[in-house]
Amino acid sequence: MESRIIVIGTNTTAIKARRILSSDGIAARTVRVSRSSEGCRYGVEVYSRDLDRALMVLHLGGVEYSGVI
Amino acid sequence: MIYFDNAATSYPKSDAVIAAVSEHIVRSGGNPGRSGHRLASAAAEAVFDAREAVGGMMNITGPQNVIFTSGATAALNLALLGTARYGDHIICTNLEHNSVLRPLYFLRRNRSVGVSYVDALCPDDELIARITRAITRRTRMIVTLHASNVCPRVLPISRIGEVAHRHGLIYVVDAAQSAGVFPIDTLRDGADIVCIPSHKGIGGIQGAGVAAFADGFDFARLNGVTYGGNGVNTVYGEMGNTPPESYEAGTLPVPAIVSMTAGIADIGNMGLTAVAAHENMLRMRLCNGLNRLGARIYGEGLGRGGTIMFNADGIGGSDLADRLASVDICVRAGMHCAPLAHDALQTGGDAVRVSFSHANTADEVDEFISALSEILKKQ
Numbered sequence: 331m332e333s334r335i336i337v338i339g340t341n342t343t344a345i346k347a348r349r350i351l352s353s354d355g356i357a358a359r360t361v362r363v364s365r366s367s368e369g370c371r372y373g374v375e376v377y378s379r380d381l382d383r384a385l386m387v388l389h390l391g392g393v394e395y396s397g398v399i
Numbered sequence: 400m401i402y403f404d405n406a407a408t409s410y411p412k413s414d415a416v417i418a419a420v421s422e423h424i425v426r427s428g429g430n431p432g433r434s435g436h437r438l439a440s441a442a443a444e445a446v447f448d449a450r451e452a453v454g455g456m457m458n459i460t461g462p463q464n465v466i467f468t469s470g471a472t473a474a475l476n477l478a479l480l481g482t483a484r485y486g487d488h489i490i491c492t493n494l495e496h497n498s499v500l501r502p503l504y505f506l507r508r509n510r511s512v513g514v515s516y517v518d519a520l521c522p523d524d525e526l527i528a529r530i531t532r533a534i535t536r537r538t539r540m541i542v543t544l545h546a547s548n549v550c551p552r553v554l555p556i557s558r559i560g561e562v563a564h565r566h567g568l569i570y571v572v573d574a575a576q577s578a579g580v581f582p583i584d585t586l587r588d589g590a591d592i593v594c595i596p597s598h599k600g601i602g603g604i605q606g607a608g609v610a611a612f613a614d615g616f617d618f619a620r621l622n623g624v625t626y627g628g629n630g631v632n633t634v635y636g637e638m639g640n641t642p643p644e645s646y647e648a649g650t651l652p653v654p655a656i657v658s659m660t661a662g663i664a665d666i667g668n669m670g671l672t673a674v675a676a677h678e679n680m681l682r683m684r685l686c687n688g689l690n691r692l693g694a695r696i697y698g699e700g701l702g703r704g705g706t707i708m709f710n711a712d713g714i715g716g717s718d719l720a721d722r723l724a725s726v727d728i729c730v731r732a733g734m735h736c737a738p739l740a741h742d743a744l745q746t747g748g749d750a751v752r753v754s755f756s757h758a759n760t761a762d763e764v765d766e767f768i769s770a771l772s773e774i775l776k777k778q
Contacts, residue, residue, distance in 0.1 A: 339631065339641070340432075340463075340631050340641060340643075340644045341431065341432035341443050341630060341631070341644065342432075342447060342450070342462065342463050342643055342644060343463065345443060345444060345447045346447070346462060346463070349447075360440060360443070361435060362434065362435030364435075367634070368632050368633070368634050368635065369631065369632050369633025369634050369635075370630055370631060370633060371631060371632075372432075372631070
């Protein structure tokens with residue numbers, strides 16, 4: 331199944347994001363994102379079908395993200 | 400063996416703490432925040448759990464506000480050196496440990512920071528009045544211990560925090576001796592920054608500390624004091640101001656951090672009220688015995704903390720501690736890294752310190768008094 335990565339930033343915030351998503355029933359896992367010209371970042375990987383809801387849940391949870399890949 | 404040196408480090412560690420550390424080393428011993436593989440992820444999750452556990456203990460809802468260091472001393476260095484600006488004025492007390500006094504000395508010498516040392520050997524009302532009188536228009540911060548490491552004095556941090564916030568000051572609490580014994584609530588107590596070690600009242604192993612920042616703390620006011628790799632934004636020379644990673648350079652002491660989660664769970668099972676009451680009982684039992692032996696107790700009636708310092712006639716504190724060690728009784732003598740407190744308590748700079756934990760018993764206190772009596776008879 332297709333997945334997308336919501337780029338969060340720090341490891342701590344990515345874990346926080348994953349736990350917020352999981353508590354809302356959205357399957358997610360923390361991943362390390364190496365494809366950044368600024369160095370490593372962390373994000374959460376979700377199924378593509380869940381992306382829109384995940385972004386909303388993160389927004390409501392006060393978690394900012396820098397992009398989606 | 401009788402272990403009465405818990406102000407230095409708690410002993411023994413609980414089975415749960417030992418199991419948690421062993422389990423981590425075996426099953427999730429990666430470096431958190433550095434790689435994407437299973438072991439690194441497991442370690443990162445364990446560190447996050449610890450942030451939540453520590454935050455939960457202090458009424459901090461944001462795990463990112465819990466910053467891990469190598470110990471309480473490093474946490475206090477971050478809190479003090481990270482917030483003090485050139486020409487500031489800081490208020491502390493005469494009971495502080497060198498983990499506060501020496502950073503302040505550095506600030507006095509290198510950033511022209513003025514420091515007022517308030518005498519805390521007084522009733523709480525008088526202490527609050529003295530702190531309030533010490534405030535000037537340059538005052539930026541109040542830093543105090545919560546529980547003394549050399550006498551039973553426990554400071555009224557809620558009232559000090561109220562004074563600090565009424566005057567727009569940062570309040571830093573050195574909770575090295577009180578975490579795991581007395582409740583600390585950053586919101587109720589007005590504590591902006593609370594610094595604790597992993598290995599004392601929390602019951603974890605040595606190697607970690609926490610600088611915990613109250614919800615809403617403006618991290619733009621905090622500069623880091625340790626620079627290095629933190630696994631993010633590698634190309635930038637600046638560490639930034641995004642907690643916690645901006646303030647956690649280098650590999651975290653994960654086994655010690657994991658031990659804190661287990662230790663906090665232990666404390667939760669026992670209940671802080673029970674822990675403090677138990678240590679208070681032991682302290683009173685000890686004082687009764689010391690008074691029967693004619694020992695000189697310093698600050699006996701000052702408060703309800705589980706630490707007592709004393710001396711006996713005819714023998715120096717260090718010599719007495721050596722004699723006690725020879726019969727497998729563990730205490731600490733000397734100045735206990737609290738030179739101003741020793742001055743204020745007029746100990747002569749060398750006294751024996753007994754410091755309890757929830758693991759100590761009344762029988763151990765009685766045995767201690769018997770052993771001390773035998774030693775003193777031979778003088």
